[in-house]
Amino acid sequence: MNRAYNDNREYTDAMDGLRFSDEAKARMVQNLLDAASESAPQQEKPHGRKSRLPRVAAVGVAAALVLGIGAGASGVFKSAGEAFSGVFGPTADTEIIDQIGRPVGASDTDNGVTITADAIIGDKYHYAITYSIVKEDGTPFDIDLSKTVGDGVLPMNFAEEDTSLSGYLGGTHGGSYFYDADPNDPSIQYVETREVSDGDVHGRTVKAKFSDLFVYDEDMNRTVIAEGDWSFKFNLDFEDTSINLPTGQTIDLNGMTATIDEITLSPLALRVDYTVDSEVQWDENAQSGKQSEHDSAQMEKYFDDLQIVVNKADGTSLDMSYAGGSIKPQDGKTICQKGDMFSEVIPLEDVVSLTVGGVEIPVQQ
């Protein structure tokens, strides 16, 4: 009964219908001609250097402390002779220290640049891998570290990257970003976060492959700062870093009572399991391929309207209310699970509480 989104005709037809009138286009042409005849060359705005470390970069430093990466912390700076090059080479072992997986010797060097897998952190359904990128000669990359794209994330990317799990047939999805954990050392950090849909990924082999590191400007023009191909393998080993928070709280949810059954919080993700004291009623007469207004309202009532906020020690908060999950009627009640990955690794000591449905739940370390 689910509508297959591959049938995107309605979306494309709707977008086709969104267009300027001929009148508007004629006006734009004239405005453009008028502006062209009057305008002077555009002045570049000076880029001010920020006076303090952007928030996520600060988090990145804290995350680096949690993960123990950065200069001197994990012996990152190996000589070129110790690095693997060319094909993936043998699979590097991963030690687990304080729940963090630390690949041993998982790196490759090409054209004077070494990429190393430094640390792996994860919980039951998610993991993040941090890599460091450094020039062999120890000099910093020629980039302006003050030019971030927001939240301390550097405007960088690989022309190609692939970090597949050998033999894993389940689904994964996630994101990645670059940041500078320590402006005083010449390395740049690259973080990948992944959510796994099913099955255990512990012990599987990560085959990491990267090509050509570039930075991009505000016009998205690329400049390659490290040309090369890097390939290496390592074991994906880590311990579950999630903590369970106090549960049993009751919440008023649109006149119903919801009880929090379980809250799983890790530096990577949050998940809230709760039970509502009435059973969601789906529209049995709903037409195929489209959620009825009734069902949409039921979804809002039992799921969408549950607000979930992560409150951090720096006074900021992260609204997770739009997160996904599942909802299931069962024996007169409705079993719900709602949660999502964070867009960045958040050390748990930076989280002071969660607010779920208006109820504040402290995070005790």
Next chain:
Amino acid sequence: MIQLDRAEAERLVNTYSDLILRLSYTYLKNTQDAEDICQTVFLKLLTSGQVFDNPAHEKAWIIRATANACKDTMRSAFRRRTVALEVVAETPAPTAPENDVLEAVMALPENYREAVYLYYYEGYSVREIASLLGRSESAVNAHLSRGRQKLRMTLGGNEYEQSV
């Protein structure tokens, strides 16, 4: 002074103004600022001195510049709140069609909306979208995947257990 003749101005407007409108709508959820964003993007193009290898290269530049212009608009703390009535009468913004699927897409988070638009409407591949937006392919895949998940829930039929 920018060198521009009517033929070139018409080419730019006829080729790209609807694209800029749709992309602006995707980011801003309204069409009010679309004409201004068109003006901004076209002027930026004309003053950039950019030379394009081919039409696809030019279109990619337009998309990136539009995305940046929309994000600047969203960041601005001084968005115009009131307009003179005569201005409203002369320049009515295009009306977004009423459509359940479009409404569902527009309810998605911004990153998902932009990926859905570029993938399903403009027909770009994941790799091309990653290059356009300066993201990793895995990030684009995640945005498309999660966007599809949420749309399946919003647009799908009944299930004993529904996933969002």
